[in-house]
Ligand SMILES: Nc1nc2c(c(=O)[nH]1)N[C@H]1C(S)=C(S)[C@@H](COP(=O)(O)OP(=O)(O)OC[C@H]3O[C@@H](n4cnc5c(N)ncnc54)[C@H](O)[C@@H]3O)O[C@H]1N2
């Protein structure tokens with residue numbers, strides 16, 4: 066075994082690149098797609114763009130309850146027209162009409178072929194056999210044109226888009242019945258440490274509640290992968306090895322948390338280095354310096370440091386892009402800068418990521434304020450609950466002053 070304290074020191078980008086290109090090379094999930102009916106598409110990632118099956122709107126229709134008219138009839142007001150029909154939404158009728166005539170029409174009903182403009186009921190006397198119109202409308206006003214939202218064949222949602230409720234609504238409106246999505250990869254989660262007790266249990270001296278596996282598994286579920294675990298693996302190498310065998314079997318990826326540092330019982334590092342040519346690195350970031358990866362019987366394994374904020378931020382910086390890659394998901398970006406609401410220190414030579422709350426000041430600027438007075442200290446686990454984003458402080462900066470511009474990444 067190599068000396069665990071003498072690790073290669075990488076930048077954040079170098080380590081991420083190692084995970085995305087070397088660790089994920091040949092991963093089966095990268096190519097697997099399936100067709101699902103729209104009703105089962107929520108949360109899935111589109112593998113192919115979805116095109117509109119027809120024009121949206123499918124036909125010219127009224128934007129108002131009122132009267133379908135010919136604009137030429139509005140040249141001199143008030144104008145009195147003969148009402149020759151009525152079309153509610155859903156009607157397939159196309160009442161014939163010409164100059165001097167009009168049709169009562171409801172919002173969403175197809176515009177009669179003989180009409181070119183809609184007059185809202187509010188500017189008429191509301192008549193049913195004849196109607197008197199008192200205010201002019203421009204040609205085509207209150208008519209929603211066929212295809213003015215999107216034309217048949219145009220892309221409604223691109224490959225890489227996650228099907229949210231609003232995407233699903235757009236796809237339904239555009240006539241999609243099934244969509245081609247990426248397979249949901251199986252991601253297994255294990256926490257290591259003999260001190261860990263599952264949430265809700267009772268603690269004796271030296272024990273703590275397991276929270277990293279809980280956090281990772283829940284976040285992975287939100288991201289739409291199939292989650293296995295979380296389980297707690299013991300600190301002894303035999304128990305850890307058999308637990309990992311079981312967990313990795315049939316998985317696309319295993320995420321481990323804890324035991325990657327230089328301690329005598331840092332079992333993830335010890336087993337992965339000895340039995341799986343594990344690669345352990347120091348990364349220029351804080352928190353999240355010690356990191357590692359390996360393949361366990363061919364299954365990619367990523368090991369995050371055990372301190373809870375370190376695991377959380379490691380997931381954001383390394384885990385999320387890996388999951389996005391496995392799912393074919395286009396990364397979603399939010400606002401990228403804010404002003405610091407307070408000042409804080411940052412370790413020189415390491416990129417610091419600090420959980421922050423976002424607010425706006427009286428001038429409308431986005432303000433980022435650390436959720437905990439200890440900033441990014443890696444054991445401040447509850448600082449994550451109120452965080453909206455991470456403030457990212459560059460390697461060369463060792464002090465942030467109130468009002469400084471800071472980079473942020475949304476959570
Ligand atoms: N001599 C050195 N010691 C440490 C170094 C170092 O460079 N030299 N690095 C420190 C840094 S930075 C980190 S981060 C941690 C990473 O350590 P491990 O990955 O080995 O993590 P553990 O020792 O297993 O745990 C650290 C800490 O977090 C708690 N923990 C672990 N798992 C969970 C969990 N699932 N839920 C909640 N809390 C968890 C654990 O009880 C420890 O308090 O190493 C430093 N040490």
Ligand code: MOO
Nearest residue numbers: 352353354375443
């Ligand atoms: O790097 Mo550790 O991850 O700072 O606490």
